Amino acid sequence: MLTTLNHETLQALRDNSARESVELDFKSDFNADNTDHRRGLIEDVCAMANARGGWLLLGVAEDPDGAIAGLPGIQFANADGFRLRIGQMIEGGLEPRLAGVRIECVPADGGRWIAGIRVPQSWTGPHRTAGGRRFMVRADARNTEYDMHGLRQAFTARDQATRAWETFRDDRIARYYAGRLPLPIQPGPAALIHLHPLGATTPVDMASATAAPEFAPPENDGRAAQPNFDGVIRKGHGGEAGWLTYVQVFHRGVLEAFRMLDPQIGGNPGLVLPWLQRDATGLLPRWLAGLQRHGVAGPYEFAITLVGVRGQRPLQDARGHPAWGVATQEDTLALPAWFIDPVEFDGAQSNALLEELRVQLHRAFGRDGIQSRFFELQ
Structure with a gap:
């Protein structure tokens, strides 16, 4: 799994045709002012924290098979402001709160950015989304919602x-x-x-x-x-x-x-x-x-x-x-x-x-x- 995000690691992911997995998720577009985008990001972070942790990469396009197809980046004014806003969004979007989230921003072409959200595996969960009260978990390359049996197992494991x-x-x-x-x-x-x-x-x-x-x-x-x-x-x-x-x-x-x-x-x-x-x-x-x-x-x-x-x-x-x-x-x-x-x-x-x-x-x-x-x- 990635330990940090920079131009070299992004190029290595692209050269190796990296695919979405339980620890890696791509989003080609993200707008912090878009309600659906915000809700989707919180669900992604929740799902990874309840599984094995991983990276959510914003501004990374994928092909139909889930492999990296390009690095178009996303648009925001400055990296510090974006990190602060996303950090606050995650802090207020999960119950209980999730510690240890890291946000890294790498410049892309055209004044855009690739943003990586490093989500730790949580041992204080299971977490749920504060808005929809949904207990999400990541399995393979997709997010699902815990059923009652899975939720019981998650609390027991913790x-x-x-x-x-x-x-x-x-x-x-x-x-x-x-x-x-x-x-x-x-x-x-x-x-x-x-x-x-x-x-x-x-x-x-x-x-x-x-x-x-x-x-x-x-x-x-x-x-x-x-x-x-x-x-x-x-x-x-x-x-x-x-x-x-x-x-x-x-x-x-x-x-x-x-x-x-x-x-x-x-x-x-x-x-x-x-x-x-x-x-x-x-x-x-x-x-x-x-x-x-x-x-x-x-x-x-x-x-x-x-x-x-x-x-x-x-x-x-x-x-x-x-x-x-x-x-x-x-x-x-x-x-x-x-x-x-x-x-x-x-x-x-x-x-x-x-x-x-x-x-x-x-x-x-x-x-x-x-x-x-x-x-x-x-």
Whole structure:
């Protein structure tokens, strides 16, 4: 499937006589002031979101067999205004709202444009059109309306994916408290970092995962990987007395990182959140690249859970500087999970995710999070 839209990708589609499919739809004409055109666009976006996601290309003509026949483009005044209007149209046209839509515009001949609407597969649906209350879904190269049986299955599939992720996370938290994580760990507060595929996956080749640099934990120092019942464990920092870091690669593509957060310096216990910042920003892009390379398609849930943190306060840094904020009264801080579409994820979204995480952590410890950079006190 397309990852971006530009002159090269459009020419490649034309050279290959690309056809409409479950993930690709063409419209030779579109006028945002035309009621029928607007309704048709919303139905197309709804249908793709309820299926596998894909691209709706405006200004692309097709032949009777559904193959590209030309790139006539469509007319609008400027790209920024068009993107804003279409984005607002989609935002108000679907129930529930659909996040992650991207709109790209490529200049065509005669001052016209090819517009591409990148529709993500949704895990917050099924969606329906706000005007006609129609639950649309894309099958092959056409849109249909869910029947009662299909609609029931769509709601069930969404709930099952959510339950599977929540059950997995709860199990890993319970294993920490029961001392049943895949390696013996040093006692104390820690973080569990998870990236969990939401869709069906094929098993990851463990021989390849054993050597994959994307799955190496921080402070790996070249330690050998160790197979276990769940997949393979990539050891980080630590030893027989207990490990401080590791990465577990599960057979079905789930990834788990463990990180101790208390440096235990000079009798001044606390949480070194900059360590968590470094791991989160370092692991996530590598993990996404590694899972894509191993055929584990997104989207994913990414989440961080602090465990064993009752009575703990964050330290300014790993050198044992004074603690800040108030001590948490909870054993576990399960921070909200982030939905990540790997096609859409870039540096800007990575920074936004990290900023949201920082704010959540500061609030957990009685700080508003405004006067500090990421997790470190200024």
